[in-house]
Amino acid sequence: MARMTGGEALVAALAAHGVDTIFGIPGTHNLTVYAVMERHGIRHVSPRHEQGAGYAADGYARSSGRPGVCLTTTGPAILNAAAAAAQGYSDSVPILFVSPGMPLRHPGRGNGLLHEVKDQSGAMAAILGQSHRVTSVGEIPLAVAQAWTDLTSGRPRPVHLEIPLDLLEEQAEVTMADPVPAATRTPAAESVTAGAAACAAAQRPVLIVGGGAARAGGEAVSLAEAVGAPIVSTANGKGIIPEDHPLFVGAGLQHQCVLDLMTDSDLVIAVGTEFAPSDWWIGLPDLSGKVLRVDVDPAAIITNVVPAVSLVGDAAITLRALRARLDLSTPADGAQRAAQWRDRHQASARAEGAPWLQIVSAIAAALPRDAIVASDSAMACYYGALSNLPLYRPGAFLYPTGGGTLGFGLPAGIGAKIAHPDTAVIVLQGDGGTMFTVAELASAAELGIALPVIVVDNGGYGEIRNEMADRNEPVHAVALGRPDFPALARSLGCRGVRVDEAAELTGEIKVALEADRPTLIHVREESRAARGMT
Structure with a gap:
């Protein structure tokens, strides 16, 4: 145990979780946090607006796969970052938003304190689904560790942590919480068996990679090569498959040829994607009875399209398990079929x-x-x-x-x-x-x-x-x-x-x-x- 302010407890906990950079803007209510960043080896980057800080943390996280951290002060500052929080939520990006909040014993109806917001934590919870307001200095390291498990396990979405401004200044004995190993979700054995059977039976499969496949590109390629599946990617899946791979058709699902490819295929293997209208601009084709869906989020796996086979699990783990169950004597060759659809996709993309x-x-x-x-x-x-x-x-x-x-x-x-x-x-x-x-x-x-x-x-x-x-x-x-x-x-x-x-x-x-x-x-x-x- 060590005696420290709430501000230092926050910084020490972030450092213990491997945070090396914080994007944010200092303000009257978060200065105790800034006072100790250098001591704990954390770099601070100063955008010129809190929305920019949120987007910078987003870019850091999307490009690296590590959670980004955005620190603001109270009230208008965290609300300035709310648009970035909403954007990160919609695209499943792991960002920790941290802000002070009103003091623990602040009057419930307010009294005009600087940066006062009626329900700041409630506002962020309405956007992100959760906002954790701590109630003691000793709770801060635990709250950071809990937030980190949310950011690194399952579907990665932003989290908001609110620390009452008086707790940031208050001193107390604090025990650091060690990082909790990220939980991995392994698909049910019977689902893998059903998925392998569907893959083995398919004559004209296709594979869609979304943002949820970001750390499973090699596994996606291995499965596609095994079953001879042309590959298309969503906007957030762009780059997961190198775009000169012979099975890659194209990025962007807003083309009529992609709908035609789905119709032509007898199995649609969808990995880490919502089938969201923001990707399918011209609408979804009829995919009834032929979708094999891989997603770490059991609620998302039935969103927009109800699959014939559901594999709930981490994308890389699930695809490896699926590939291991396939008993294929020789790899399928889907390159010729992919080339035909790639020509159509490129023609449509160039016209658009x-x-x-x-x-x-x-x-x-x-x-x-x-x-x-x-x-x-x-x-x-x-x-x-x-x-x-x-x-x-x-x-x-x-x-x-x-x-x-x-x-x-x-x-x-x-x-x-x-x-x-x-x-x-x-x-x-x-x-x-x-x-x-x-x-x-x-x-x-x-x-x-x-x-x-x-x-x-x-x-x-x-x-x-x-x-x-x-x-x-x-x-x-x-x-x-x-x-x-x-x-x-x-x-x-x-x-x-x-x-x-x-x-x-x-x-x-x-x-x-x-x-x-x-x-x-x-x-x-x-x-x-x-x-x-x-």
């Missing part, structure tokens, strides 16, 4: 992404194989990069799929670069989303990181402009003018350049990847939306 193909091709030419792309909810990302930019590693495509938030790309890219300082990380986003978190350029400049930030400009909220026009309604409130983005970047301590031709991007990205600071690269797109804005 035509206005951004030159930009995407220029980016691809500049990136090393292990690159990470932090993208925003922008047309250049979901029409352009998702299905047309090849990536080759898990956690390579950071994209706000479920929440669809704007402003995610830049801070997520900062988080990814902190987690992978020796890896090429780029940001790809639109002009509208850039303005949501543009202040984080100052944070990136302060860090001195080589981070190319590509801003694809169509003059405003292009997707919404097109939707207004398609509804034959007045088009207004979507044009955002033409900010001088390179000058803005330079004013915040970054490099700023403008390219007139997409082909110039390749060289500028390569220069930016070697620079001593972030580089904003501004390029204007030629698209229906851009013409409409003009």
